[in-house]
Amino acid sequence: MLRRTAYALLVLALAGTATACGRSAPDPATAAEARGPITVWLSNNAQEVQWGRAMVAAWNKAHPDQHVTAQQIPAGKTSEEAISASIIAGTTACLAFNTSPAAVPTFQKQNGLVPLSDFPDGEKYIAGRGGSLTDQYRSTDGKFYQLPWKSNPVMILYNKKLFAKAGLDPEHPKLATYKEFLETSRTLVHSGAAKAAIWPSPSSDFFQPWYDFYPAFAAQSGGKQLIEDGKPQFDSAAGRQVAAFWRTLYAEKLAPQEQYPGDSLNDGKAAMATVGPWAVAAYKDSVDIGVAPVPTADGGSGKHSFSDEKSAAMFSACENRATAWDVLKFASSAAQDGKFLEATGQMPMREDLTAKYPGYFAKNPMYKAFADQAERVVEVPNVPGSIDIWQTFRDEWTKSVVFGRESTDTGLRKASSDITGLLNEYGDPS
Amino acid sequence: MSVNLDAAPGAVHTSGAAPRGKARRGLSRAGALFVSPYVLFIVVVFAVPLVYTVWISFHRFYFTAPGTDIDSPWVGLSNYRDVFTDPVVGQAFLNILIFLVINVPLTVGLSLVLAAALNSKIRGRGFFRAAFYVPYVTASVALVAVWQFLFGSDGFVNHLLGSHAPDPSWLVNSHLAMPMIAVFVTWKQLGFFVMLYLASLQNVGKELYEASAMDGAGKVRQFFSVTVPGVRPATTLVVIYAIITGANLFSEPYLLTGGGGPDHASTSPVLLMYQKGIEQGHPDFAAALGVVLVAFVMVVSIAARKLTERGD
Numbered sequence: 069m070l071r072r073t074a075y076a077l078l079v080l081a082l083a084g085t086a087t088a089c090g091r092s093a094p095d096p097a098t099a100a101e102a103r104g105p106i107t108v109w110l111s112n113n114a115q116e117v118q119w120g121r122a123m124v125a126a127w128n129k130a131h132p133d134q135h136v137t138a139q140q141i142p143a144g145k146t147s148e149e150a151i152s153a154s155i156i157a158g159t160t161a162c163l164a165f166n167t168s169p170a171a172v173p174t175f176q177k178q179n180g181l182v183p184l185s186d187f188p189d190g191e192k193y194i195a196g197r198g199g200s201l202t203d204q205y206r207s208t209d210g211k212f213y214q215l216p217w218k219s220n221p222v223m224i225l226y227n228k229k230l231f232a233k234a235g236l237d238p239e240h241p242k243l244a245t246y247k248e249f250l251e252t253s254r255t256l257v258h259s260g261a262a263k264a265a266i267w268p269s270p271s272s273d274f275f276q277p278w279y280d281f282y283p284a285f286a287a288q289s290g291g292k293q294l295i296e297d298g299k300p301q302f303d304s305a306a307g308r309q310v311a312a313f314w315r316t317l318y319a320e321k322l323a324p325q326e327q328y329p330g331d332s333l334n335d336g337k338a339a340m341a342t343v344g345p346w347a348v349a350a351y352k353d354s355v356d357i358g359v360a361p362v363p364t365a366d367g368g369s370g371k372h373s374f375s376d377e378k379s380a381a382m383f384s385a386c387e388n389r390a391t392a393w394d395v396l397k398f399a400s401s402a403a404q405d406g407k408f409l410e411a412t413g414q415m416p417m418r419e420d421l422t423a424k425y426p427g428y429f430a431k432n433p434m435y436k437a438f439a440d441q442a443e444r445v446v447e448v449p450n451v452p453g454s455i456d457i458w459q460t461f462r463d464e465w466t467k468s469v470v471f472g473r474e475s476t477d478t479g480l481r482k483a484s485s486d487i488t489g490l491l492n493e494y495g496d497p498s
Numbered sequence: 499m500s501v502n503l504d505a506a507p508g509a510v511h512t513s514g515a516a517p518r519g520k521a522r523r524g525l526s527r528a529g530a531l532f533v534s535p536y537v538l539f540i541v542v543v544f545a546v547p548l549v550y551t552v553w554i555s556f557h558r559f560y561f562t563a564p565g566t567d568i569d570s571p572w573v574g575l576s577n578y579r580d581v582f583t584d585p586v587v588g589q590a591f592l593n594i595l596i597f598l599v600i601n602v603p604l605t606v607g608l609s610l611v612l613a614a615a616l617n618s619k620i621r622g623r624g625f626f627r628a629a630f631y632v633p634y635v636t637a638s639v640a641l642v643a644v645w646q647f648l649f650g651s652d653g654f655v656n657h658l659l660g661s662h663a664p665d666p667s668w669l670v671n672s673h674l675a676m677p678m679i680a681v682f683v684t685w686k687q688l689g690f691f692v693m694l695y696l697a698s699l700q701n702v703g704k705e706l707y708e709a710s711a712m713d714g715a716g717k718v719r720q721f722f723s724v725t726v727p728g729v730r731p732a733t734t735l736v737v738i739y740a741i742i743t744g745a746n747l748f749s750e751p752y753l754l755t756g757g758g759g760p761d762h763a764s765t766s767p768v769l770l771m772y773q774k775g776i777e778q779g780h781p782d783f784a785a786a787l788g789v790v791l792v793a794f795v796m797v798v799s800i801a802a803r804k805l806t807e808r809g810d
Binding site: 092093149152153155156157158174177178179180263269270271272273274324325326327329383384385455456459463466467470471473 | 560561562563564565566568586643646650651652666667669670672756757758759760761762773776777778779780
């Protein structure tokens, strides 16, 4: 009896496991032609949710037979984790309007993405909308697996009140060169106006370099990516200058080595932050904000920055892909982009934004600086093993720059060597 | 002694003889029925994933969307070689050893002393018993906020210490981060272990205390000569449980030190499994690390058991 019970239990367990493993996916050829209801995911940014719900309502009014449901991306440490988990479970929405380009190679490897280039008008629509900026979003097989949707060019936001408190001119802050930036930071902290001049997270998360190292590197290097032509670019004069600059900020306690449990700029603990235009709307009721470009060694104009771009992507769990593609085009149309800009202050990935939406920038002059910066943005490299590569870089950065446990030159050299090893390991699938 | 369930109602009797075959079969069926949900639970939730984890650890594997036909080739010990040659893994196990060296003796010592105190007739005994148990039943996230309020660089303790405060501060100091986590976890879990010891103390005969008192033993001597040997089985349980929970450390370094910082000084193997398996998409590496961790916990637990049961 016991033996039979044990066998029965084992069969049940194995059947359960087999059922779980035997998940099915929609047939790509059928799904590409299919129309019907779909679900889209939005980020949890309040302004984006507001735009997303209005966009979906407009679509549903015109297409009652292809109903779209909008939801916020399921909770997770990051959207990428939540999306990755749902790809594996086969529960992704048809579209997600918050896909990090750094995660696209991973999602691709998981067979989680629909190649948008495979739609008859896919290439033409994506390249036509984004212009020259779009090419850096192509995957290594030459296809687009993401629609470059909106950027948040990273700039220096500063608290005018704290600058004034420190005796600095809030309308003309000296932040262009490393020397000026450090002097201003020392004044802010030593005067007691702020606990920190700037307070990016010093944690080991793979994506943190996008808010300290990468904008500064893009500016100092004249627009280089972390990796170009299969080779790391940061063990260079530009990379070493950036690392030395940030090391000084940490060594002189102008930037704390401890993570702030909240929003340091909003709480008045830090006088500056490296963030995109999304933050302007978030701070408008609490902080009098000023905007300045990311500093460089010599302070020259026309500098680049990190895009902090988010793409829209279609997922392989989607059964009604024809509807999803139409919704994607509808949501990224010129009219919807204007509404998105109006609602969120984030920059649609289109060229020459100020000429396309002159009314908005006339009404909101602070955003014009971001629109100008959006013309000169650098994206994360679209290479296999992208997250591994960023994690490797971050580990050396925290060791050498944040905590000074080895020289910054050694840190960059080791990171470059390790990342070269990773690039060789992942290989070029093309 | 056995109970004859086959007898007529009201005629249940006991006897020293073995039950007849039919009765034994009846018992077996009933027993199997009662334990089957738990056996099923164990098989589905623990056994199958464990076997699958071991399988993954010997293959090149990554998670994919449903219906994807992927090749997961056998790679032998390759994932284990990656685990053993990754310096962060070594650091993570060293961190756990530091954690256990601080946490386990502190847990055993404090919980036993507190349990002995709370077992005696003191004023407000109920209040103190509840007070020590509250952190255990409070969410880690809330407790982390308390700890950051106390030991953050701008926290209460540093305000008290002034210029004597450590630099870098407690939670970002590579020498202090792991000990701080060990102390935090000790404090958080103390109530549970005090409760285990309190239960065990009920079994220590009062006559032993009376006899030792008549022999002239004071409170301290009684503690070491009667209480400590009397609760030895509980000590074994406490030590092994503390080792297992310590080796599974995740949320404290994740929340308290920003995901293993500073510079991996508080990274734990489980946190690393999460980072490698979930964040970086290497479940094969994470599976091999998990198997190594299970082996590590077994070895340390067996060694600890031998130590605590020595002299029995």
